[in-house]
Amino acid sequence: MCPPAEGNNNGVNGHANGSANGVMSHEGFTAIETGQNPHPQRQRNPYQPVGDFLSNVSRFKIIESTLREGEQFANAFFDREKKIEIAKALDEFGVDYIELTSxxxxxxxxxxxxxxxxxxxxxxxxxxxxxxxDDARIAVETGVDGVDVVIGTSSYLREHSHGKDMTYITNTAIEVINFVKSKGIEIRFSSEDSFRSDLVDLLSIYSTVDKIGVNRVGIADTVGCASPRQVYDLVRTLRGVVSCDIECHFHNDTGCAIANAYCALEAGATHIDTSVIGIGERNGITPLGGLMARMIAADRDYVKSKYRLEKLKDIEDLVAAAVEVNIPFNNYITGFCAFTHKAGIHAKAILNNPSTYEIINPADFGMSRYVHFASRLTGWNAIKSRATQLNINLTDEQCKQCTAKIKALADVRPIAVDDADSIIRTFYRNLHHAENKPLLPDLTPEEKAKVAEKEKELNGQPEKRALDEAVADQAPAKKAKA
Ligand SMILES: CC(=O)SCCNC(=O)CCNC(=O)[C@H](O)C(C)(C)COP(=O)(O)OP(=O)(O)OC[C@H]1O[C@@H](n2cnc3c(N)ncnc32)[C@H](O)[C@@H]1OP(=O)(O)O
Ligand SMILES: O=C(O)CCC(=O)C(=O)O
Ligand SMILES: [Zn+2]
Incomplete structure (x- = not known):
């Protein structure tokens, strides 16, 4: 039995969660589960935000809008029971606010x-x-802790939505704000389509509502047109004009919703709107999980101290099922390959120290990392870890030979963990018992032809020997369990 490589305390051998030898079925493909080993303590995070008096990256709040913006997602229908289930899950996760439909x-x-x-x-x-x-009177009777008021200020919305000018908007805003305040609950005033609104109009109305005592003003990128730099500029300017909190709401039409949220916080925003998996009008808004991914990379202590991150996957599954969508494969944190490492170069380094190719520790979210070793991109270090996990002791040289055999088959067709394991086990047994059992599982006639072709190509090359051995006998290796 080979000991783990020197200094390798984070690899397949060190199952911090006690789940030894975890060959996991991992939604579509299988790989080594490496457990939930922590990243080694870093001296300093080079990605830590630069100290900046404006920045709220280390003290932001979340206004979770799955039950408002999320209900505007095309596929959404939440009955009372589902709303309550989602609200309770968000509460357990630790969001600061839950925003509900009007x-x-x-x-x-x-x-x-x-x-x-x-x-x-x-x-x-x-x-x-x-x-x-009319809306305000109904809202204050529901028992809410606060009311978020919105009205479009861009010329598009002033002309084609509500048809009101800035004077009317300002006067109505003042009336609504004073009314809600008189009920002793929070009030926020937001301009819809802020980034296509006139800056003078915006600053003027925000300044007015700030003076009469709103708790927050809101900036909304309603059509998802803003870039991070535009966000930074607008929020920083607004920060100099109002003394109340600043909430930001970003749609994702042009793919900037998370980056914009981050820039808004850097520029002095205090609250970010999110929805679970980003559901909302069109392609939605800043996703809760995506924001967590961004923020934990910036200030892990703050994010971990405030939010029950291990609940994220369950909440996403709950909402995805409720609106009948799948979690995307590349979803932040919870996508099925978000922490799966495949290429041999990556696998080797990850097994030595996960910080080499991970900026987020999956264990912070109760997730596991995987090393996908059953492919032609694998390397001997990954195979050595796998052999060790199978309690099979191979020298480095033997691992390299065994890896060549795995690659030979993986060049011909996609292979499963079982295929790679069979090759490792049979290779080992042949070494020790000289049985010369077949190294490969059954091949179809087409695969045999491809292997033969490959053999021709490899003629004279080092892989040739591996292939020769591999295809010498086609009896199923799966039966020959070590
Ligand atoms: C960008 C956003 O996501 S904003 C939030 C969007 N949320 C919603 O729309 C909530 C769900 N909406 C609804 O149930 C309905 O649209 C209601 C109940 C709000 C209004 O329904 P209706 O009275 O039938 O009006 P309808 O939806 O056709 O048009 C919207 C009306 O609100 C007015 N309006 C639109 N935005 C605003 C605003 N921010 N403030 C005040 N009035 C507004 C429009 O002028 C229009 O009034 P009109 O009746 O004089 O034409
Ligand atoms: O109330 C807000 O700030 C945002 C409203 C909204 O959903 C939007 O403008 O996209
Ligand atoms: Zn929106």
């Missing part, structure tokens, strides 16, 4: 809002309304 939207929406307010969650409950006294 009670003016429908009678059921109003009743559901009241029911969620009565749950006594730790997260504050908000509802989201138009800048209109």
């Amino acid at each position: 009670p003016a939207a429908s009678e059921q929406s109003r009743l559901d809002c009241e029911a969620i307010c009565k749950l006594g969650l730790k997260s504050k409950i908000l509802t989201h309304i138009r800048c209109h006294m």
